[in-house]
Amino acid sequence: MHAPDDDAWLLEHSRVLGDRVRAVRRDRKISQEQLHLRAGVSRDVLQKIESGRQNPTFYTLLRIARVLDISLADLIR
Template sequence: MHPPDDDAWLLEHSRVLGDRIRAARARQHITQERLYLGAGISRNALQLIEAGQHNPTFHTLLRIARVLDVPLRDLVD
């Protein structure tokens, strides 16, 4: 299987990831502040991740999943 010629699929996956993080946070009534402080990232970084405009590291995703108490696969699958 060959990758697509453009990176539109990457942008779509980033948006889906951000949507899943935001939805998990909202379901649990967790504020952005609680999440970014708990994950050890900046407010701006979290806002960009939730907007699908940032490429978080694996470690950042693990931290976010831990604060949200969800398996990482639920965010990235």
């Protein structure tokens, strides 16, 4: 498989992930404040993840998924 010449596809996937985190959080009726505190991530990092401007670590995604009571696979699908 040939790699793309630019990273636009990465930015699109970051936006999709951020949208998914936000949608699940809202569906669970959890505020950003509650999520960032329970997951042990800064509010700034969570806001950047939800806006697609942050490349979260694996551990951060695991923490978020655990608080949202969703599997990591379902969160990043």
